[in-house]
Amino acid sequence: MTTTNQVAIEATGLVKRYGNTTALAGVDLSVPTGTVLGVLGPNGAGKTTAVRILGTLLRPDAGQATVGGYDVVRDAGKVREIIGLTGQYASVDEDMSGRRNLIMIGRLLGYSRAQARAKADDLLERFELTDAGERIAKTYSGGMRRRLDLAASLVGDPSVLYLDEPTTGLDPHARNGVWETVRNLVLDGTTVLLTTQYLEEADALADSIMVFDHGKVVASGRPAELKAQAGKQSLDVRPAEPAHLERVAAIVAESVGVRPHVDVVNTLVSAPVSDGTPMPVVVRRLDEEGIAVTELALRLPSLDEVFLALTGHTAESRPQDAVLEGAGR
Amino acid sequence: MSAATIEAPAHAARRSRPFAWVEQSLTLAWRNIVRIRQNPEALADVTFQPIIFLVLFLFVFGGAIAQGGSWHDYLPFLLPGLLVQTVVFSTMGTGVGLNDDFAKGVFDRFRSLPIARVAPLVGAVLGDAVRYTLSIVILMGTGFALGFRFQNGVGNGVLALVIVLLFALSMCWIWVWLGLKLRTAQGVQGVAFLVMFPLTFGSNVFVQTNTLPGFLRAFVNVNPVKYLVDTMRGLMLGGDIQKPLLITLAWMVGLIAVFAPLAIRAYRRRT
Numbered sequence: 334m335t336t337t338n339q340v341a342i343e344a345t346g347l348v349k350r351y352g353n354t355t356a357l358a359g360v361d362l363s364v365p366t367g368t369v370l371g372v373l374g375p376n377g378a379g380k381t382t383a384v385r386i387l388g389t390l391l392r393p394d395a396g397q398a399t400v401g402g403y404d405v406v407r408d409a410g411k412v413r414e415i416i417g418l419t420g421q422y423a424s425v426d427e428d429m430s431g432r433r434n435l436i437m438i439g440r441l442l443g444y445s446r447a448q449a450r451a452k453a454d455d456l457l458e459r460f461e462l463t464d465a466g467e468r469i470a471k472t473y474s475g476g477m478r479r480r481l482d483l484a485a486s487l488v489g490d491p492s493v494l495y496l497d498e499p500t501t502g503l504d505p506h507a508r509n510g511v512w513e514t515v516r517n518l519v520l521d522g523t524t525v526l527l528t529t530q531y532l533e534e535a536d537a538l539a540d541s542i543m544v545f546d547h548g549k550v551v552a553s554g555r556p557a558e559l560k561a562q563a564g565k566q567s568l569d570v571r572p573a574e575p576a577h578l579e580r581v582a583a584i585v586a587e588s589v590g591v592r593p594h595v596d597v598v599n600t601l602v603s604a605p606v607s608d609g610t611p612m613p614v615v616v617r618r619l620d621e622e623g624i625a626v627t628e629l630a631l632r633l634p635s636l637d638e639v640f641l642a643l644t645g646h647t648a649e650s651r652p653q654d655a656v657l658e659g660a661g662r
Numbered sequence: 663m664s665a666a667t668i669e670a671p672a673h674a675a676r677r678s679r680p681f682a683w684v685e686q687s688l689t690l691a692w693r694n695i696v697r698i699r700q701n702p703e704a705l706a707d708v709t710f711q712p713i714i715f716l717v718l719f720l721f722v723f724g725g726a727i728a729q730g731g732s733w734h735d736y737l738p739f740l741l742p743g744l745l746v747q748t749v750v751f752s753t754m755g756t757g758v759g760l761n762d763d764f765a766k767g768v769f770d771r772f773r774s775l776p777i778a779r780v781a782p783l784v785g786a787v788l789g790d791a792v793r794y795t796l797s798i799v800i801l802m803g804t805g806f807a808l809g810f811r812f813q814n815g816v817g818n819g820v821l822a823l824v825i826v827l828l829f830a831l832s833m834c835w836i837w838v839w840l841g842l843k844l845r846t847a848q849g850v851q852g853v854a855f856l857v858m859f860p861l862t863f864g865s866n867v868f869v870q871t872n873t874l875p876g877f878l879r880a881f882v883n884v885n886p887v888k889y890l891v892d893t894m895r896g897l898m899l900g901g902d903i904q905k906p907l908l909i910t911l912a913w914m915v916g917l918i919a920v921f922a923p924l925a926i927r928a929y930r931r932r933t
């Protein structure tokens with residue numbers, strides 16, 4: 334094993350173009366061994382492109398990268414010895430059972446038959462797939478497929494693991510399972526690079542975060558630093574009657590001291606707050622005026638809001654699109 | 663911060679053995695065979711199609727084409743030719759299947775593993791050898807049921823079957839290459855039909871070539887299918903095979919020498 338102050342992944346000036354689209358416009362990144370880097374960004378930001386370059390699936394047009402000290406282009410074979418990759422779209426063989434998928438990878442990696450079977454059964458159990466192990470993967474749910482894909486990338490006990498939007502489209506239970514797995518891997522010394530569209534996820538798992546936008550790194554730092562930059566939490570009030578929007582906006586403005594954002598389409602009033610103190614005031618005023626609300630919540634800034642704060646513009650495509658896209662394959 | 667290298671895990675040692683790529687190819691061939699068992703309907707092109715072709719050509723054209731005027735007389739002539747056509751046609755399935763695999767992302771997994779670059783391609787080809795063999799067995803079985811017999815000894819007959827299988831394994835590298843080069847499976851299929859029809863119908867599969875007009879005869883004389891068919895007929899029915907066999911073998915070597923490296927390059931470059 335390596336010591337902590339070493340770099341597992343290092344990239345400088347990565348550029349990748351597809352025709353007129355610049356997917357990556359000069360990305361630098363560095364991930365110390367045994368830590369988790371969260372790459373945060375909306376659809377089309379270049380996250381997958383970066384992961385594919387670092388995973389030796391794609392050659393950069395410019396710049397260079399090393400993983401575990403090996404160049405991803407010149408020493409691609411060496412890099413593949415130490416990485417595991419779970420792509421954005423499941424790359425399991427749908428026409429084979431989950432168990433056979435894992436055994437096949439074990440065999441390819443040089444395990445004996447018995448070793449490959451033992452490893453497969455071990456991973457199936459770890460990912461709660463033992464009962465479905467002999468079933469053909471086509472019949473798996475989206476969450477099961479993701480888990481199988483994750484298991485497949487762990488067959489070779491990689492030191493460096495890439496997870497491209499590992500929880501997009503998963504239900505909360507499955508998502509927690511993935512988070513748990515990532516935490517355990519990190520405890521064992523694995524270096525993880527994970528991409529996500531959710532600030533909450535990056536916050537929960539990453540030691541440091543990089544925000545991608547249009548192929549560039551627009552912000553980076555520890556989760557707490559970024560959240561501080563992104564501003565505060567958000568207070569949302571949704572009146573039951575659309576006609577009350579104006580009144581609610583006025584109440585929120587008085588209580589918080591800032592002019593709130595009024596979303597007429599979704600009948601939602603939201604205002605940035607630094608903590609929850611204005612909440613009781615708002616509740617009392619609403620009650621006094623007899624205004625019924627269907628939602629009253631204090632929440633972390635969404636990716637859109639982080640974006641707005643960090644880049645001055647909103648993220649163009651919303652996470653919802655990604656959920657559909659992720660489930661599509 | 664230092665850039666010391668991370669060591670590969672212990673199981674990596676087995677992979678550096680000289681014939682690891684053969685084992686890896688066999689593992690991936692095994693995958694293709696498992697998949698065939700899972701989707702038997704995908705075998706229609708190598709099971710029913712040869713039977714339908716044989717029956718159709720034998721009874722629709724048999725009377726008109728054969729000199730004796732009866733399908734009985736046409737069968738010995740037709741079967742070796744149709745065998746070549748069937749096998750040549752089934753090679754394009756390899757390209758279509760590979761393209762499909764790529765589209766589904768399974769190959770992303772293989773490409774991120776520390777395995778030989780040729781393994782997934784050789785694996786696909788070896789797995790398809792099962793399909794080719796099946797089409798040969800089914801067609802010959804139907805032929806025997808209809809009264810076909812090897813007239814030049816069983817040994818030569820079996821040798822003919824081996825040669826046609828080896829030819830398929832050489833020719834399929836064209837489709838491996840195109841399957842990687844072209845974006846969609848439909849595209850592969852489109853190109854395949856464009857090549858296959860002239861290759862098999864512009865030959866001596868169904869008719870004697872002396873009935874053909876001059877320009878067509880010129881094409882037939884450079885068509886590898888003609889020489890393979892001549893080899894088949896020679897081995898199964900008797901006759902001189904030396905020249906057609908040599909030309910066939912030369913084509914097989916040539917096809918592999920040209921298209922296998924092209925395919926491997928396309929595999930490396932495909933994103």
Ligand SMILES: Nc1ncnc2c1ncn2[C@@H]1O[C@H](COP(=O)(O)OP(=O)(O)O)[C@@H](O)[C@H]1O
Pocket residue numbers: 351354355356374375376377378379380381382383
């Ligand atoms: N194979 C490709 N061909 C053409 N454009 C591509 C291809 N892959 C990605 N792109 C484009 O590159 C940009 C970055 O894509 P991607 O890396 O997938 O972003 P993300 O993973 O953050 O959603 C997008 O504009 C996308 O449309």
Ligand SMILES: [Mg+2]
Pocket residue numbers: 377380381382421497498
């Ligand atoms: Mg992506």
